[in-house]
Structure formats: C-alpha cells, structure tokens
Amino acid sequence: MRTKEKQSNHGMIEMTTRQADRLTPAFEAEADELVSHYPVSKRSASLPLLHFWQNHFGFVDDSGVEWIAAKLDLTPINILELVTFYPWFRREAAGRTVIRVCRTLACAMAGGYEVKEKFCEAVGLDPHSEHHGFGSAPPTTADGKFSVEFVECLASCGSAPVALINDDLVENINASDIPALVEKLK
Amino acid sequence: MANFLSTPHPKERRIIFENISKPGYAPDISTYLTHGGYESLRKALAMKPSEIIDAVKAANLRGRGGAGFPCGTKWSFIKYDDGKPHYIVVNGDESEPGTFKDRYILHQDPHQLIEGLAISAFATNTHLAYIYIRCEFPHAARIVWNAIKEARAKGFLGKNILGSGFDLDIFVHQGAGAYICGEETSLLESLEGKRPYPRIKPPYFPAVLGLYMKPTIVNNVETLCHVKHIIRLGAAEYAKMGTPGDGGTRTMCVSGDVMRPGTYELPCGAVTLRELIFDVCGGLKPGRSLKAVIPGGSSAKVMRADETYKLKVKGPDGTMTEKEIPMLDVVMDASTLQSVGTMIGSAGVMVLDDTRDMLWALNNLNQFYAHESCGQCTPCREGSLWMSKMTTRMLSGDTLPADPGNLKNVADNIAGRTVCAFGEACSWPTQSFLDKFPEEFKRVDT
Ligand SMILES: Cc1cc2nc3c(=O)[nH]c(=O)nc-3n(C[C@H](O)[C@H](O)[C@H](O)COP(=O)(O)O)c2cc1C
Ligand code: SF4
Ligand code: FES
Numbered sequence A: 001m002r003t004k005e006k007q008s009n010h011g012m013i014e015m016t017t018r019q020a021d022r023l024t025p026a027f028e029a030e031a032d033e034l035v036s037h038y039p040v041s042k043r044s045a046s047l048p049l050l051h052f053w054q055n056h057f058g059f060v061d062d063s064g065v066e067w068i069a070a071k072l073d074l075t076p077i078n079i080l081e082l083v084t085f086y087p088w089f090r091r092e093a094a095g096r097t098v099i100r101v102c103r104t105l106a107c108a109m110a111g112g113y114e115v116k117e118k119f120c121e122a123v124g125l126d127p128h129s130e131h132h133g134f135g136s137a138p139p140t141t142a143d144g145k146f147s148v149e150f151v152e153c154l155a156s157c158g159s160a161p162v163a164l165i166n167d168d169l170v171e172n173i174n175a176s177d178i179p180a181l182v183e184k185l186k
Numbered sequence B: 001m002a003n004f005l006s007t008p009h010p011k012e013r014r015i016i017f018e019n020i021s022k023p024g025y026a027p028d029i030s031t032y033l034t035h036g037g038y039e040s041l042r043k044a045l046a047m048k049p050s051e052i053i054d055a056v057k058a059a060n061l062r063g064r065g066g067a068g069f070p071c072g073t074k075w076s077f078i079k080y081d082d083g084k085p086h087y088i089v090v091n092g093d094e095s096e097p098g099t100f101k102d103r104y105i106l107h108q109d110p111h112q113l114i115e116g117l118a119i120s121a122f123a124t125n126t127h128l129a130y131i132y133i134r135c136e137f138p139h140a141a142r143i144v145w146n147a148i149k150e151a152r153a154k155g156f157l158g159k160n161i162l163g164s165g166f167d168l169d170i171f172v173h174q175g176a177g178a179y180i181c182g183e184e185t186s187l188l189e190s191l192e193g194k195r196p197y198p199r200i201k202p203p204y205f206p207a208v209l210g211l212y213m214k215p216t217i218v219n220n221v222e223t224l225c226h227v228k229h230i231i232r233l234g235a236a237e238y239a240k241m242g243t244p245g246d247g248g249t250r251t252m253c254v255s256g257d258v259m260r261p262g263t264y265e266l267p268c269g270a271v272t273l274r275e276l277i278f279d280v281c282g283g284l285k286p287g288r289s290l291k292a293v294i295p296g297g298s299s300a301k302v303m304r305a306d307e308t309y310k311l312k313v314k315g316p317d318g319t320m321t322e323k324e325i326p327m328l329d330v331v332m333d334a335s336t337l338q339s340v341g342t343m344i345g346s347a348g349v350m351v352l353d354d355t356r357d358m359l360w361a362l363n364n365l366n367q368f369y370a371h372e373s374c375g376q377c378t379p380c381r382e383g384s385l386w387m388s389k390m391t392t393r394m395l396s397g398d399t400l401p402a403d404p405g406n407l408k409n410v411a412d413n414i415a416g417r418t419v420c421a422f423g424e425a426c427s428w429p430t431q432s433f434l435d436k437f438p439e440e441f442k443r444v445d446t
Helices: A025-035 A042-057 A062-071 A076-083 A105-109 A112-123 A175-185 B029-034 B039-045 B049-058 B071-076 B102-108 B110-123 B138-153 B184-191 B221-233 B235-240 B273-280 B334-339 B358-372 B378-395 B403-412 B422-436
Strands: A003-007 A013-017 A097-102 A146-151 A163-165 A168-170 B087-092 B128-133 B169-174 B216-220 B249-256 B262-267 B290-294 B308-314 B320-326 B348-353
Touching (some): A042 A062, A042 A076, A042 B169, A062 A076, A105 B249, A105 B348, A112 A146, B029 B110, B039 B110, B039 B221, B049 B071, B049 B110, B049 B235, B071 B216, B071 B221, B087 B110, B087 B184, B087 B221, B102 B110, B102 B138, B102 B221, B110 B128, B110 B138, B110 B221, B128 B184, B138 B169, B216 B221, B221 B235, B249 B273, B262 B273, B273 B290, B290 B358, B308 B334, B358 B378, B378 B403, B403 B422
Parallel strands (some): A097 A146, B087 B128, B087 B216, B249 B348
Antiparallel strands (some): A003 A013, A097 A163, A163 A168, B290 B348
16 A cells, blocks of 8 residues: 655645545445446546545545546546536545535625634634635644635525535524534534 | 525415425425325326427426526427437526525425426436536435435336336436536536536537537426426416416525515516515615615626616507606516516525625625636636626725726626626626616725
8 A cells, every 4th residue: 555645735744545545345336336327428427426535535636536537438637627627626635524604695795704704713714714726625724623615605595694514504694603603513 | 494484475376385394394205295296297198298398388487597498499499209319407506696496496395306307308208317416405415316216116217107108217416516517508518527618509509419419408496396387287377377478486586685585486477576575575674775686696787776667568559658667666577677687587686775885796796706707718717807806906995997997898898708608697797787886886086
C-alpha cells in the first residue's frame, strides 16, 4: 500500500493512503449496480460514481478519479473535469459536519449573511473566509469537525433563512439559536 | 417544514398539493394506494396513446419549469413510431431562486410523479426515463428511489405494466450543485456524464437530438404530476380551472416580505398580485409598503409597485380597447405577465417592501449569476462577472456617474448573444432594475 504525506487544507500534516487501495468487494458490487442504471452509455454513471466515492471517502483523490475513469472506459480527465466543474465535489477532506448556508436573495433578506457569520463564530472559523470551489474544500476547523460555506438558493425560500447541515435542511433559522444548534452538532 | 396553511386558503385549489403536509400522509405506496393512487395510470393504459396527448393538449397544460411551453405540443414533436428509442427526463433540479414547490412533491408525494411519468411515457412510446434531482435534496433522492422500487414490486413499473404489454424503467440521477443543470440541454449533458455545457439550439432540440442524440422529452416535476390529474379529471374539467391559454392550477411560491410566505396552489389566472400578496399571503409586515415584485423566479424582470401598465382588453362586443391598470391589478397568469413585460416563469414570486435597497438586491442576484454561469460563452461568462463586480463596488459606496450606463451596456451585450437562455436570465435583472429604479443607482457625490 502506498502512502504519501499530504498538506491538508487546515494546516495539519496527515498521512493518507491512496483511496483506491482501500476498496472492498461490497463497494465494487455497489458501483457495478450504479453502472447498471445506464444501459445505453456507462459514461452516464460518472456523477453517480463520484457521489458514491465522495460519500464513502469524504473527497475524491487522484486514485478515485483514475478508478472511476477506468471503470467507465474513460480517461481520467473526463472525470477530473467534472470534479472541477461541480461545486459539490472536492479533492480534499471537508469537516465531518458540513454547514451550507443559503446566500441568495430571499435568505439574504431574512438575515442569511448574519446566519453564516454566526455559524462561523460558533464553530470557530473566520466569518470572512471564502470558498473558491474548483475541487477545494470549504473552510474547515482545525479539528476537522466543521466546514461552513455559502451556497446558492436551496429551493426553500419560503422558510428563509435556511441551511443544509449534512443531509438535513434547517429552516427559519434564528441567528440567536445558532450557538445552541452547533453545540448539539458537536 | 415551510409555512403551509393547514386548511387551504379559500382561493386555493389543491390538486398537486392535495396531500402535501397533510397529517398522516406518508410517501409510501400503501398510503398512495388508499388515496386512489395509480387509478389514473390504469385508465390511461386503456386509452390510445394519441388520445392521451390530445387530452394534454386540450387541457392547455403549460410547462411549470419556467419556459411555459405547451406540454402537449412538446410531446407531439416525438413521433410515436419512428423506430428510435425515446427518453423522458424529469427536471427536478429546482434551483431558480424563489422557487420551492418540486421539493415538496419529491419528498412527500413521489408516487404522484411516478404515476404522471408512467402515463407520459406510455403516451410517447418511451421505455426508459430518468428523474434528475439536485443533490441538495439527498433525502428526496432516497425517497423517490424507494418509491420506484415499490411501484415496480406492485407491477406499476417494469415489464408488462398491469398486463398492458407496456414496459418502463425509471432511474434517479443526482446533480452536483450547479444551477445551470436546470437548463434542459445542460441537464442532458450532465446526465450523459459530461461537463454540463448547454447545447446550441438548433440543432440540439431535445425532441430531435436529446439524450444520447435520441428524441427526448424534458419536463418539470410539477408538469408531469399535472398529467395524472388531466387523465383523472378529464381534459375539459381540468382546463376549466385555468384560463384559455393556461389550464389547470399552478403552485405559486411566495417569498420575501410578506406575512405568510409559502407555496400556494391556485387556479391559473385566479388571482391578481394584490390578492396574492394581501389576501393569500396575509399582506406585508406592519407599517411597510410594497416596493417591488419579482414575479417568476429571480430571472424574471422586476415590477415596480407604483407603475401602471397599458393592457389590451377585449370588450363584450369583441373590440379591443386599451386599459391602464395599476401593478397590483395584474393577473397572475402566463399571458398577462408577458404582456406587461415580464414572465410567470417558475411562479417564484419574490416580494420586496420599502425597507429594501434595490442596488443591494440586484447585487445579490448578480453574485448568483456570476457564480452559476457555466462559462461556455464569453458574453455570459465575462459579463455576469462584470455586472457582479460593478454592483459590489457601487454598494461599497464607490460609485461613478457612468456606472448605470456601463452596467446596462454589459447586460445589453449578453442577452441574445449566448448559447442558452441563462444569458437572458442574468441580464434581465440588471436591465429591469436599472430601468425601473433609476434613482437607486445614482448615488454619487453627495
Ligand atoms: C438557466 C436555466 C435554468 C433552468 N432551471 C430549471 C429548473 O431548475 N427546473 C426546471 O424544471 N426547469 C428549469 N429550466 C427550464 C428548462 O430548460 C426546461 O424548459 C423545462 O425543464 C421544461 O419543462 P416544462 O416544459 O415541463 O416546464 C431552466 C432554464 C434555464 C434557461
Ligand atoms: S449563456 Fe451562460 S450559462 Fe448558457 S451556455 Fe452560455 S455561458 Fe453557459
Ligand atoms: S433564497 Fe435561500 S432557499 Fe431560496
């Protein structure tokens, strides 16, 4: 098994192994099942496999890009160009809890910017740190517990302001409740 | 959960949202079956496919995704017996700011969509369909998957559906956080596993060269749910609920400065803006007055509260006369909004009261479009970024007399010069905000 040292986004040196060296037969079977949803062209399974990979490992490393490409008879750039286009995918680890605060108009009118600031303060991140995408991880706390970022409209403008915390939508957020909310997530 | 009235507002007519937020209603198939589920599919399978398409046409159903194209007409571009595979792709990307309706269908009533989709597939000789769901709805993707499996186990999907000889497979496909994937040709590229750059039309109309270059129908989630009810109620009964050019009901999403924001299902053309804001949504916050309304998702041109419009109205003797109406008397249907220079779009109505700074609001939207441009066309990629940078700078107090003119110039040079309608979507806010609220963009040298 190959290992390499990697400078993570929150400044700690971590030892990482190639993700593709840690695959199980169950993982492979599930990946094959996903490919079977696309009887006409298996290239269509690129996004599903990227989601599956990122859900499993937390991010997609070079070995993941190569593995998915090989599985679908593509070249790695066909997969990498998706990772760098779509805001959802990342090439580095994010926090265990990812807080995505809606930035768009209805939420901003209801205090969305303050909500994001309060989340940053509550988890200990610089409220003005920015996330530039292109595969980078959102701003993440040094202990790797939390990431906070702005995202665009989450299609819940009637209950603004909202945030997506991992898989769950939190609606009608009151900025003053955020410290208690974060405490529960810890 | 969003703010739903536990009993519908008297102006509402809940058909699509009949079971949304209803106590005891679960997304599983047994609940659906006890509510008359899949009866319309049974009925449709006994009809001729062409009869179904005729019914959808007669119902005057317009697409609910934003462009408002007549649904039956779209379907008839697909030739039933052309020997090619056909596909239906359901647009569940729901990412136009101000729009929040499909999320409730996907989370709470997935079988309604599956039934509408199965009927549509039968009508168009389609045997493979994908439901594209934005990845910010992870629970919805699981719920819809589960519903597909349930429907298959009961014989409503798969091979030889209910003994009719008709086969249909449906799969869920998740997006990855990009607004542009809501544009139908971008969505198809995304589904093909490529970077989701929209395709140029012509020649890439989905009905001709769609998914895998085969005839394809892309329809919004809500649109396909309406198909079920057209079959259930009959086209005439369904059409009667709306206006001649815009049949049935429509889920309207109201957000911003109203007392009761939320999703309301209203017959098309049943309310004016006044009734929508002051009656259905409980009015503005105490002491506030109305400033502006964005009527059809963030891309629709803004309306100003104190403006009036000249509308052509047909008198009882058939002659057309011109009538001047205040903004609040505009009827919320596709053709009226079009004739006052904006659009019903996705029916995402954003309300702004007198406390709102229009430069600030426009800057918020400009940042959205700058972030979401796919970058394929130079005017859109560069222009959306410039508009966003300019309004950000202006908002910081650093304004130049030439700013409004330059801003308009950039917007004017995007619209009409791009591969996809995002070009219009990102220039319309800037053009209309500058046009309607010029005084808010001149704040120099005081
Ligand atoms: C930039 C852009 C974004 C769009 N986003 C969506 C969307 O999120 N959901 C949707 O249903 N349609 C969206 N549309 C409209 C689709 O291109 C297409 O017209 C629609 O899905 C067709 O379905 P319908 O006829 O049932 O409305 C978008 C269009 C553009 C130009
Ligand atoms: S108009 Fe904008 S979003 Fe549409 S294809 Fe061109 S660059 Fe992409
Ligand atoms: S603007 Fe925040 S959910 Fe739509």
